[in-house]
Amino acid sequence: MTRTHTTNTVRALLCRAALVVACALLNGQVAFAATYAVEEMPVGPAETIVPMKWVAGGPDGTSLVEGSMLAPLKLNTTRWLGKQGRVYMVLPPQSIGPVRARWTTRGALLPGELQAGNRTLVYSGTLPAYLTETLTLKLEADGYRLSQPVRLEFRFEIEVE
Amino acid sequence: MTTRFLSLRLLGFALLLLAGISPALALVSIMRAGTPQIYLQVGDGNYSLAAGPGVNSKVNTVRVTVPGRELGNGSPQLMNSDSMTLQSLRDGFPICEDSTQVYIGAWWRRDNTSSQSSATLSISAPQFLVNEHSDRIPFSKIRWDSTALGDETAHIAAGNFGTLQTTPIGINTWVENCHIFYYANDALVPAGVYKGTVTYTLSNP
Numbered sequence: 592m593t594r595t596h597t598t599n600t601v602r603a604l605l606c607r608a609a610l611v612v613a614c615a616l617l618n619g620q621v622a623f624a625a626t627y628a629v630e631e632m633p634v635g636p637a638e639t640i641v642p643m644k645w646v647a648g649g650p651d652g653t654s655l656v657e658g659s660m661l662a663p664l665k666l667n668t669t670r671w672l673g674k675q676g677r678v679y680m681v682l683p684p685q686s687i688g689p690v691r692a693r694w695t696t697r698g699a700l701l702p703g704e705l706q707a708g709n710r711t712l713v714y715s716g717t718l719p720a721y722l723t724e725t726l727t728l729k730l731e732a733d734g735y736r737l738s739q740p741v742r743l744e745f746r747f748e749i750e751v752e
Numbered sequence: 753m754t755t756r757f758l759s760l761r762l763l764g765f766a767l768l769l770l771a772g773i774s775p776a777l778a779l780v781s782i783m784r785a786g787t788p789q790i791y792l793q794v795g796d797g798n799y800s801l802a803a804g805p806g807v808n809s810k811v812n813t814v815r816v817t818v819p820g821r822e823l824g825n826g827s828p829q830l831m832n833s834d835s836m837t838l839q840s841l842r843d844g845f846p847i848c849e850d851s852t853q854v855y856i857g858a859w860w861r862r863d864n865t866s867s868q869s870s871a872t873l874s875i876s877a878p879q880f881l882v883n884e885h886s887d888r889i890p891f892s893k894i895r896w897d898s899t900a901l902g903d904e905t906a907h908i909a910a911g912n913f914g915t916l917q918t919t920p921i922g923i924n925t926w927v928e929n930c931h932i933f934y935y936a937n938d939a940l941v942p943a944g945v946y947k948g949t950v951t952y953t954l955s956n957p
Contacts, residue, residue: 642785647804745777
């Protein structure tokens with residue numbers, strides 16, 4: 592008897608919750624952001640190899656190397672023109688361990704910092720057809736593990752509501 | 753109606769996973785351009801926290817004058833140096849107390865293409881200090897303690913100049929100590945200024 596009562600109570604609560612969600616959806620109160628890969632138009636060199644040098648100041652427990660480059664970017668957001676969205680720069684986990692990227696911009700994208708395995712917001716707002724920018728990119732990695740050239744494979748993704 | 757809405761959203765997400773990656777920043781590669789580095793500083797040098805290692809040929813002097821009444825009485829004589837380096841080259845922290853302490857710092861770094869895991873710091877001296885009349889004092893009569901403010905560990909161990917002393921320095925590691933020198937003063941010796949030069953060598957074959 593008690594079990595039946597409990598079951599009925601739970602069922603009632605679930606129905607109520609479903610009703611709340613349905614109403615919220617109909618009223619536009621709950622937004623589901625979908626994520627898409629962003630096409631990066633080729634505007635710079637086909638491939639860039641960044642020479643990484645030891646940081647000044649000694650090893651300090653690690654063998655940090657650093658390098659920098661100018662990275663011209665043109666992100667194709669035509670598909671989401673006029674929509675609200677957030678664009679992220681993504682750096683997948685690297686076989687050589689921690690890699691950090693820091694960049695400044697000329698204003699079209701946000702400056703920021705990114706550790707391998709994470710993503711960082713670079714744009715939020717109404718989307719134009721293209722996001723054009725030149726990043727001044729600084730990279731850091733462990734020179735002890737960087738015995739061979741490593742391709743970092745940055746990419747961009749967008750969330751559109 | 754609600755269910756259909758959710759399904760459409762999920763379809764959109766599935767399409768995302770099939771999309772290709774972008775071509776430009778995706779083609780950034782990094783490669784190490786630096787060659788292996790090794791650094792040793794004993795006393796004063798040209799190291800800069802901002803710019804890193806420099807070259808300095810200065811040879812610091814450590815000296816003591818033994819008062820006549822104490823000569824040879826077995827009371828060790830604390831020596832003084834002309835070294836001005838009292839702060840860590842690594843972070844600027846003061847680690848040597850005063851001019852009785854001589855700063856020693858060493859490190860090395862390279863990539864993992866070699867199985868070599870440590871470099872060797874060796875401290876060597878001639879057999880004798882010699883004065884202007886060719887009188888001699890064994891270099892083994894001078895010993896040192898090893899310490900540092902904030903980290904009293906003797907990474908470069910205490911010892912004396914009678915035997916060659918070696919210390920392994922691990923890869924990608926800063927080693928710093930301050931050495932305090934004592935003359936044993938346990939024998940009567942002819943008057944004079946006794947001189948000798950010791951050599952500190954950091955090597956990674």
